[in-house]
Amino acid sequence: QILSKGELQVSDKERHTQLEQMFRDIATIVADKCVNPETKRPYTVILIERAMKDIHYSVKPHKSTKQQALEVIRQLKETMQIERAHMRLRFILPAKEGKKLKEKLKPLIKVIESEDFHEQLEIVCLIDPGCFREIDELIRSGTKGKGTLEVLSLKDVEEGDEKLE
Numbered sequence: 001q002i003l004s005k006g007e008l009q010v011s012d013k014e015r016h017t018q019l020e021q022m023f024r025d026i027a028t029i030v031a032d033k034c035v036n037p038e039t040k041r042p043y044t045v046i047l048i049e050r051a052m053k054d055i056h057y058s059v060k061p062h063k064s065t066k067q068q069a070l071e072v073i074r075q076l077k078e079t080m081q082i083e084r085a086h087m088r089l090r091f092i093l094p095a096k097e098g099k100k101l102k103e104k105l106k107p108l109i110k111v112i113e114s115e116d117f118h119e120q121l122e123i124v125c126l127i128d129p130g131c132f133r134e135i136d137e138l139i140r141s142g143t144k145g146k147g148t149l150e151v152l153s154l155k156d157v158e159e160g161d162e163k164l165e
Contacts, residue, residue: 022068023059024045026069027045030043030048030073033073033084033085033129034048034083034085036082037081037082037083051076051079052076054079055076055079084130086126086128087126087128087151088124088125088126088152089150090149090150091122091123091147091149092120092147092148092150093123093139094121094147095119095120095121097146099121100142101121101138101139101147108127108128108138109126109127110126111126124152
């Protein structure tokens with residue numbers, strides 16, 4: 001009876017350590033996915049942890065860390081400058097469907113870096129990662145499998161030292 005329906009007793013210290021670990025994991029995910037929109041540079045995990053403490057974020061032990069990280073990003077947007085790092089994509093669309101699809105895709109694209117139109121339309125652009133599934137679906141249904149979507153980089157981040165004038 002106890003083995004099949006019983007619950008494992010977790011000590012206070014164990015629970016505290018587990019929640020602390022989840023807190024750190026959430027901060028790490030947020031730091032990986034986000035940048036400062038002005039400098040396009042990533043935030044450090046320690047800075048994110050401090051910001052999470054400032055907004056009094058409490059970890060929910062029964063929710064996944066990824067779901068909670070997305071929730072934290074939404075809450076942090078109200079108090080600090082933080083934005084999801086954009087994804088860089090390249091899509092190649094057949095000439096016929098290219099023009100129609102481009103109009104549908106325009107509202108979902110943040111920045112078009114290059115556009116090439118010869119036999120087919122090739123666009124390299126930056127998008128918000130939240131729109132990826134929608135864009136993928138549009139290209140798949142709009143080209144009946146002839147268009148290709150390629151992820152060039154998962155996050156567009158400035159690297160290296162900052163130049164001071």
